[in-house]
Amino acid sequence: MVFRRTSLVLGGLLLASSAAAVEDIPALGLGTWLSDRDSVPHAVEFGLKHGYDHIDAAWIYRNEDQTGKGIAAAGLPRSDIWVTSKLWNNAHRADEAHAAIHETLSRLGLAQLDLYLIHWPVAFDPANSDSRHPTLDTETSLVDTWRTLEDLVRANLTRHIGLSNFAKRDVETILHVCEICPYAHEFETHPYLQQQEFVDWHLNEAGIKVIAYSPFGNTNPIYKGHENLPPLLKDSLWVGLAEKKGATPAQVVLAWGLQRGTIVIPKSTSDEHLLENVAAQKITFTDEELELIAKHDKKARFSNPSKQWGVQLFADLDDHIEVDVVVDEL
Numbered sequence: 001m002v003f004r005r006t007s008l009v010l011g012g013l014l015l016a017s018s019a020a021a022v023e024d025i026p027a028l029g030l031g032t033w034l035s036d037r038d039s040v041p042h043a044v045e046f047g048l049k050h051g052y053d054h055i056d057a058a059w060i061y062r063n064e065d066q067t068g069k070g071i072a073a074a075g076l077p078r079s080d081i082w083v084t085s086k087l088w089n090n091a092h093r094a095d096e097a098h099a100a101i102h103e104t105l106s107r108l109g110l111a112q113l114d115l116y117l118i119h120w121p122v123a124f125d126p127a128n129s130d131s132r133h134p135t136l137d138t139e140t141s142l143v144d145t146w147r148t149l150e151d152l153v154r155a156n157l158t159r160h161i162g163l164s165n166f167a168k169r170d171v172e173t174i175l176h177v178c179e180i181c182p183y184a185h186e187f188e189t190h191p192y193l194q195q196q197e198f199v200d201w202h203l204n205e206a207g208i209k210v211i212a213y214s215p216f217g218n219t220n221p222i223y224k225g226h227e228n229l230p231p232l233l234k235d236s237l238w239v240g241l242a243e244k245k246g247a248t249p250a251q252v253v254l255a256w257g258l259q260r261g262t263i264v265i266p267k268s269t270s271d272e273h274l275l276e277n278v279a280a281q282k283i284t285f286t287d288e289e290l291e292l293i294a295k296h297d298k299k300a301r302f303s304n305p306s307k308q309w310g311v312q313l314f315a316d317l318d319d320h321i322e323v324d325v326v327v328d329e330l
Contacts, residue, residue, distance in 0.1 A: 025115065025211075026052075026053050026263070027281070028051075028265075028280075029056045030267070031267035031268075032044070032058075033213070033267055039269035040269070041066050041070040042070065044073075046271055048071065049074055050274060050278065051275075052274070053080055055081065056211070056265040057084065058088070059085065059100060059119075065107040068108040071109060084114060084115040085113055085117075086118070087101070089123060090126050092144070093123075093137070093148075094144075096126055097149070101113070101152055105157065113159070114159050115159070115161070116149060116157075116161050118164060119164050120313075131309075136310065146178060160183035163186070163208075164211075165186075165188075167317055169316055171206065181207075183208070187210070188214050189210070189215075190212065190216065190217040191237075191238065193300055193302075193319065194297040194299075195317065195318055199261070210261070212257050213265055214302065215253060217300075218231055218302055219231050220302065226298070226300040226302070229300060232253065233250055234249070237292070247279075250276065251280040254266060254280040255281070255284065259284060260290075299319050301320070304321055306320070
C-alpha cells in the first residue's frame with residue numbers, strides 16, 4: 001500500500017492550520033487508548049519524531065490534552081500529521097456533537113481533524129451517560145448522527161468521517177443514505193479475530209478503509225474471556241514466525257495486519273517498542289505463511305460491551321453476544 005503526500009501546507013503553523021495535506025491515512029498509527037496520561041506527551045512527541053505520522057485519539061480516552069502537548073512538542077508542520085478522534089456515545093445529538101468536536105480540537109491544539117469517527121453505534125442520553133449503566137437515547141438514530149457528522153465536514157472541522165465498532169448491517173444502512181460517505185471503519189481485528197470476509201468487504205466492495213484496533217488481541221490487560229487462549233504474543237505460531245524473520249512477535253503481528261491491507265494502531269509509551277513498531281513495516285509474508293495464519297483464526301472477540309449497555313452489537317459478525325433487546329430501525 002502506497003501513501004502519497006503533497007507538498008501543500010495550508011494555514012502555516014500547526015496551531016493555526018485550517019487543513020492537513022496528508023492525502024491518505026498512514027498505514028501505521030500510534031494508538032492512545034489506555035496510555036498513562038503522564039506518558040502520553042513524550043510518546044506522541046517521540047513517535048512523531050521517529051517515523052510515525054498518524055495519531056489515533058478519542059474523547060473518551062481522557063488524554064487528548066496530553067496528546068495535544070505531544071503533537072505541539074514534536075514541532076512538525078500540520079501537513080505532516082494525520083490525527084483521528086472519535087465522538088463519544090453521549091454526544092450523538094447535533095448540539096452535543098458540535099460541542100464535542102470543538103472540545104476535542106481545543107484539547108489537541110488543532111483547527112481541524114483528519115478523521116472523526118462515531119465511536120460506537122450506540123447513543124446515550126446525555127442526562128445519564130455513565131458508561132457502566134447508561135440510559136439509551138432512543139430518539140437519536142445513527143442516521144441522525146451521521147447527518148450531523150456530514151455537517152462537521154461541511155464546517156471544515158474534520159476532513160473525513162467514519163465509523164467504529166459497527167455491524168455490517170449498520171454500515172450498509174449508512175452507505176444507503178450518506179451524502180458524505182464513510183472514509184474508514186475502526187474495529188477490533190487481530191490474528192485471534194481475523195474477520196477476513198468483513199475486512200475484504202470494506203476494502204473491495206464498500207470502498208472503506210479498515211483501521212485495526214487492539215492489533216495484539218488479548219495482550220490488552222483489561223480484556224477478559226477466552227481464557228483458554230494464550231496471550232497472542234506468546235502463541236507458538238507467532239513466536240515461531242518471529243524467530244524465522246529475526247523479529248519480535250509484536251513486529252510480525254503488526255506486519256501481518258499491514259500486509260492484509262488494514263491500518264494498525266498499536267499503543268505504546270516505550271521508546272523501544274515505538275521504534276520496533278515502525279521497523280515492522282519492512283517485514284513481509286509469503287502466500288504459504290498467510291494461509292497458515294488464516295487457519296489459526298480463533299474468532300475470539302475481546303471488546304464487546306453489549307450486556308453492559310443493553311444493546312446488540314456485532315450481531316452479524318464473529319463471536320457476538322446475544323442480548324434480549326428490541327432493535328429499532330436506524
